[in-house]
Amino acid sequence: MNAEIIAVGTELLLGQIANTNGAYLAQKLAGIGVNVYYQTVVGDNPKRLQTVFEGAQKRSDLVILIGGLGPTKDDLTKQVVAKALHVELATDTAALEKITAFQKQSGRLNTANNRLQALKLADAESLPNETGFAVGDYYRNPSGADVVLLPGPPSEFTIMVDRQLMPRLMEQGTENGVIFSKVMRFIGIGESELVTDLSDLIDQQTNPTIAPYAKVGEVTLRITATAESTAAAESRVDQMVAEVLKRDGKYCYGYGDDNSLAQVVVHQLIERHLSVTAAESLTAGEFQSTLGDVPGVSAVFPGGFVTYANEAKVSLLSIPQHIVDDYGVVSKETAVWMAQQAKAKLATDVAVSFTGVAGPDKLEDQPAGTVWIGIAYKDQPAEAYLFNFANGRAQIRRSSVLTGLNLIRQKLMTN
């Protein structure tokens, strides 16, 4: 199948934002064997959008348009596509109800332009928008290329791609048979190290294929196989997964696109009835906020401490002033005390602590990226480990949070 991506939006055309949605989708499509030969960016201009859309209809099997589904006058994608395909627009009642319910609840105006977001191509299958109001479309075109419409805001777009579009495309398959793929998720190993460990497998890859992808603090591998049946494709994938696990299994924390280290760790804690807290300095609440992302975490997470300044470490956690004075705030001893005291104050089973240098400036003469992470587990003496992270304040803090989660995971593996 040959697909083509059209991103619509003047902000893209003017270069105010880069077309990251296009890259995201192209990668997902490549992962399941859908060829993408063209990507186009066009502004919020009906005539030019129509020209591009009609050109795409001629040369591709599937045309995916991103953006222009919102409530403003600029948002014309549905209208232009409907006109070009000679189909009507219809209202998706579920989407309209969601909009009306929100307007009622929030007391916002029930403006006509907001209701436009519930429009879809008549005869298209709606793609529900879990994180926004503009409904997506999957139009199976009886007389040309199929058409998919997706919203532009990345928070809506990525969820709709992962949960609505990809399952439908995979179910449909390609001329090569059925596609099955599995994402393996790794923490504690860099992309180049992982790729080196697997270089012979990657060099020989045909079916399954192995696609590595690096994010902040973690790496994923997508293993994709095609076969005559899902079961046969899955079995090919599973053989490769087993081979990868043999080599780097200890770094693999989970599977799936829509998974995260926080989810994995929180679910392990819930399963084992272990409560958790934290004392955070440089991360300033980001670790606890990441726990809070996971629904159901309230069963194991009572709360915790943000102790950014030294006084707060002393006053909130009752750490003896001389510990901070003698060893410094960026030290093993302070990290150990922070974890120990947080655990004691909230009477949890596990506590993690973070103290270090987020940057850009040095602290106690230590460079940005120097981070001590402590962990206290049940009656065991608390421990702390030194890490060196890079690439600026945001990545140093993010890497710290992921590493703290990984320390819990490792502790649970051996206890």
Place this chain on the structure above:
Amino acid sequence: MNAEIIAVGTELLLGQIANTNGAYLAQKLAGIGVNVYYQTVVGDNPKRLQTVFEGAQKRSDLVILIGGLGPTKDDLTKQVVAKALHVELATDTAALEKITAFQKQSGRLNTANNRLQALKLADAESLPNETGFAVGDYYRNPSGADVVLLPGPPSEFTIMVDRQLMPRLMEQGTENGVIFSKVMRFIGIGESELVTDLSDLIDQQTNPTIAPYAKVGEVTLRITATAESTAAAESRVDQMVAEVLKRDGKYCYGYGDDNSLAQVVVHQLIERHLSVTAAESLTAGEFQSTLGDVPGVSAVFPGGFVTYANEAKVSLLSIPQHIVDDYGVVSKETAVWMAQQAKAKLATDVAVSFTGVAGPDKLEDQPAGTVWIGIAYKDQPAEAYLFNFANGRAQIRRSSVLTGLNLIRQKLMTN
């Protein structure tokens, strides 16, 4: 002048990298009044590249191709363009000398493919590559759209754009003159409501133009004008900004692409020497973590409390148990107590509190999105306000954090 950008490279098409070059160039072109109506990404495939190039020749005055000038077999842009334009390729002697000198110095092989990088379209003006070997081209086409060829690696591309291409284009000028634009940032008003307030301005827009853009919890407007000079364009923009401020000024928290509400609020606090803390329930540390994103926040932020469970509200903040029991945890009274107690415990000037329902489940029979945000300021009695947010756990928490920041901003405006 209407320009069009074609980025060539399979790595772009597969989404392995986002087309940041396209965004960079589009922004530069917009800044000097060159319209860009189309951007296309195409792989390293001669036939498809030729089709896209010929389409662009027909509809634009200037076609800028990025990438495919390197030494490998994949790099075919010059060859394809030369063929489509029916012109020969010639060697740029300066570029060839640079390549040969480097090979001599580094002891690398003088391979034929490396010399390909010195090729240019005959009759084109060479664009020297200061940070690489592939020479660029500016071909003034006697019988169609002008053609510019630029290298793909961003370190070569950006320098060639800034030092070679932009001076040539500016010398040439555009029929519309200079462009100036300003971004206004809003919080506390939805995109559709803002657009409704400004509908007459948006309907009449010609110069300046008004482009709204919605992110989670905030909206931006880009006001763009063209004029014969920067000063004249800026003055047109400023008149429109003033008109927008007259209508919705109370929601406008700042200006600029590279700005955030957290930055604005933290800088205001630093300027006024006001310290801040928080007590967070549903946001679980995200508010404090957002403060922690801003370098320099340590001057005003000692730390704070994550009180996810009711016990933590009682034990960490010493809120009387009967307050939580009598009024419920999702209540004005609990939010007021949380803010009050957090402020007292850390002796700050300001404290913000968050208690509500992140979802997906109801809490105390209140739906997901119901959030009370409290604020305690100096000696004033603490207050709390009710909000209703939507679109899932992550957006409800994010909207709460931004609204908490906005409450501080509003407090500082009137105090």
